[in-house]
Amino acid sequence: MDLLRPVIKPYAWGSHEALARLQGRGTPSDGPEAELWMGAHPSGPAGITRGGRELTLLDAVSGGPERELGAACAQRFGGRLPFLLKVLAAEQPLSIQVHPDREQARSAFAAQSADGRRGPYTDDWPKPELLYTLSRFEVLAGFRDREEAVGVLEDLEVGRLRPVTELLRAGAGDEVLTDALRLVLEWPRDDRAALVHGVVESCRRRARSSGPHAQAYAAVGHMSRHHPEDLGLVASLLLRHRILEPDTALFMPAGGLHAYVRGVGLELLANSDNVLRAGLTAKEVNVPELLRITDPAVRVPEVTPTSVPGPGSTQLYDCPVEEFALHRTGLDGPGGPLVPSAGARIAFCADGAVQLRAGGTDQLRLGPGDSCFLPASDDDVLVEGEGTLFVASAGLSPAERGSLAQGSLPPLL
Numbered sequence: 121m122d123l124l125r126p127v128i129k130p131y132a133w134g135s136h137e138a139l140a141r142l143q144g145r146g147t148p149s150d151g152p153e154a155e156l157w158m159g160a161h162p163s164g165p166a167g168i169t170r171g172g173r174e175l176t177l178l179d180a181v182s183g184g185p186e187r188e189l190g191a192a193c194a195q196r197f198g199g200r201l202p203f204l205l206k207v208l209a210a211e212q213p214l215s216i217q218v219h220p221d222r223e224q225a226r227s228a229f230a231a232q233s234a235d236g237r238r239g240p241y242t243d244d245w246p247k248p249e250l251l252y253t254l255s256r257f258e259v260l261a262g263f264r265d266r267e268e269a270v271g272v273l274e275d276l277e278v279g280r281l282r283p284v285t286e287l288l289r290a291g292a293g294d295e296v297l298t299d300a301l302r303l304v305l306e307w308p309r310d311d312r313a314a315l316v317h318g319v320v321e322s323c324r325r326r327a328r329s330s331g332p333h334a335q336a337y338a339a340v341g342h343m344s345r346h347h348p349e350d351l352g353l354v355a356s357l358l359l360r361h362r363i364l365e366p367d368t369a370l371f372m373p374a375g376g377l378h379a380y381v382r383g384v385g386l387e388l389l390a391n392s393d394n395v396l397r398a399g400l401t402a403k404e405v406n407v408p409e410l411l412r413i414t415d416p417a418v419r420v421p422e423v424t425p426t427s428v429p430g431p432g433s434t435q436l437y438d439c440p441v442e443e444f445a446l447h448r449t450g451l452d453g454p455g456g457p458l459v460p461s462a463g464a465r466i467a468f469c470a471d472g473a474v475q476l477r478a479g480g481t482d483q484l485r486l487g488p489g490d491s492c493f494l495p496a497s498d499d500d501v502l503v504e505g506e507g508t509l510f511v512a513s514a515g516l517s518p519a520e521r522g523s524l525a526q527g528s529l530p531p532l533l
Contacts (some may be wrong), residue, residue, distance in 0.1 A: 121476060121484045122493045123500070124466070125167035129155040132402065133346075138209035138255075138384045142487035152211065158466050158491045159204035159393055163242070168493065177201070177493055181464075189464045196442075203429050203444035205252070205466050205468065205491070205512045213343045214380040215401035216260070216352045216359075218414050219247035221374035225394055227355040228409075240406045245392035248441045249372040250423065252448075252510070253364045254470065257383030258339060258530040259357035261420035262295045262376055272333050272357050276322040280315045281354075294416035297358065301377075301414070304355045305398055305407045312351060320344045321352050329414030336361035339381050345398060352379075352399020360420070369423040369446075371439045375415030386468070388512050390443035431456035431503055438515070445515040448508065455504025458494075458511065465513045472507020 128139060134154025140147045142156075145271055157164040165178035181188045185199035193202070220228065225244050232239035251257070264272065268290045273281045288294060288300050327338035339361055340353050347353065359377060364370070372378055379400060396410040397403055425435035425448070432451040439445070447459050451474055458467075458476065467476065469486035476484045478498045486492060486509070494501060503509065 121170040121478050121480055121498055122170065122177070122495075123484060124158050124178070124491045124493055126491060127157040127164035127166060128153050129157060129164060130154065131400050133210055133212035133214055135209035135211040135384070138211075139207060139309040139489075142207065144487075154209060155387075156207040156209075156489075158206065158468060159391060160201040161393065162203050165391055166493075167490075180493075180495075187497055188495045190462070192462060193496065196517060197514075200391060201464060202391055202442070203466075203512050203516050204389050204391045204467060205510075206389070207368045207384070207468075207489075208251075208380070208387045210382050212346045213382065213400050215395075215397040215403065215405075216377065216379045216399050217395050217397045218377050218410055219249070219372070219374055219396070220391075220394055220413050222246040224374070224413060225392070227287045235369060240396055240404070240409055245390055245394065246374050246390060246443070247390050247392040247394045248374055248439065248443070249354075249387055249389040250437060250439055250444065250446055251370045251372065251380075252388070252437065252446065253366050253368045253383060254386060255366055255384040256366070257364045257366075257385050258381035259362050259364060259370065259383075260339070260356050260379040260381065261362060261372070262360050262378065262418060263294070263358060263416050264360050264485065266291065266294075266296060269297065269300070269358050274338065275331065275333065276319060276326060276337075278315075278318045278322050280311070280318055281309045281322070297416040298411060298414055301355055301358055301398075302407075302411050302480060304358070305351055305411070307351060313349050316344075316351065316353055319357075320348075333361075335363060343381065347400045350399050352401075355399060369425070369437050371421055371423050373418050373420070373440075376418040376420050377410075377414050377416075378420060384444075386470070386510060388444050388446050390441065422440075428459060430459035434459050442515045442517050442521075445513055446482075447511045447513070449503070449511070451503065451505050452507050453504075453506060455502060458501040458503045460511065460513050461501070462496065462499050463513050464496050467492050467494060468510045468512075470508040470510060472505060474503055474505035474507050474509050477502045481503050 131154035134152035136148035165176035185194040
């Protein structure tokens with residue numbers, strides 16, 4: 121077991137309170153702290169100490185993938201830890217974004233590399249995501265139904281939106297939603313400021329009403345304070361607006377358009393940083409590629425946990441991807457074998473304190489905000505204490521998932 125030294129990403133939208141408070145540091149922090157990375161991604165590998173020597177988790181995995189990941193996992197993912205665990209603390213809105221699936225990432229990255237040019241793809245991996253909320257969390261996730269989108273826009277009574285609502289009314293199927301998004305994001309440059317101003321002002325008025333979309337209109341007003349004159353403010357109204365209560369999980373599949381407005385959450389994702397952005401950001405946007413990757417039929421569902429045998433109250437948050445799975449264990453005294461019991465894992469303590477014991481002698485205590493890496497060679501780990509522990513691991517392969525559906529394979533434990 122290795123205690124992790126996570127990497128803090130100081131993106132401008134980050135909180136000055138949440139991560140510092142989680143880790144027991146003074147608040148406010150000196151600058152924004154947006155994400156706490158616990159993993160082996162090249163852009164921010166967590167640190168570990170072995171044999172008195174400091175190195176990164178990426179160094180350890182690269183130096184012995186079969187030992188660290190297990191032979192099957194190392195072979196399946198090319199010696200790469202397949203998942204990345206983060207705590208995300210959004211004080212300001214994040215970009216409207218989408219992530220590719222595996223085939224899209226492979227082909228786009230190969231074409232980009234063959235041309236020898238810089239592009240939006242950092243690797244050839246997909247980037248599906250699971251968000252588990254640690255606070256109330258405001259999100260925009262997946263397209264609205266066509267009829268609902270028309271109603272949201274028409275209620276604003278902004279004449280400049282008429283081409284968008286007419287397009288939505290005349291169209292059929294999900295593809296018209298992408299067409300409407302394209303129309304907004306490619307709005308004539310000399311009229312963009314007027315369009316955004318009219319929409320934002322109307323949203324501010326409508327937010328004071330008791331209508332069904334008042335919260336979505338209020339979100340536009342909030343986001344406009346950070347991204348004035350951004351076409352993403354208009355585009356956001358095409359997306360489903362939700363305010364999630366703590367302990368809610370959302371799955372963001374490849375092709376699913378989304379944005380985070382504000383909140384603190386645990387994010388588990390495939391070990392990639394492939395992001396296509398369209399607005400609400402100071403980072404590079406790539407509207408043509410985002411429109412190509414976006415799948416308007418993709419919904420962003422809540423993930424219903426499944427209770428599984430384990431210490432305390434143990435639940436599995438399973439998603440239809442092979443790169444990751446998430447277990448949550450609530451401990452209140454007596455413990456037992458850690459779940460899952462095998463494979464490479466990253467454990468994160470959200471609150472309280474837990475004790476991990478491997479091999480009878482190796483012990484590690486985790487307090488709030490602490491995390492550790494458990495290599496595949498640590499296959500006999502006991503956990504006890506009082507607190508909440510999240511454990512990230514690889515998911516089932518497509519073949520294993522097929523066998524599970526047929527009843528010939530036990531679930532992830």
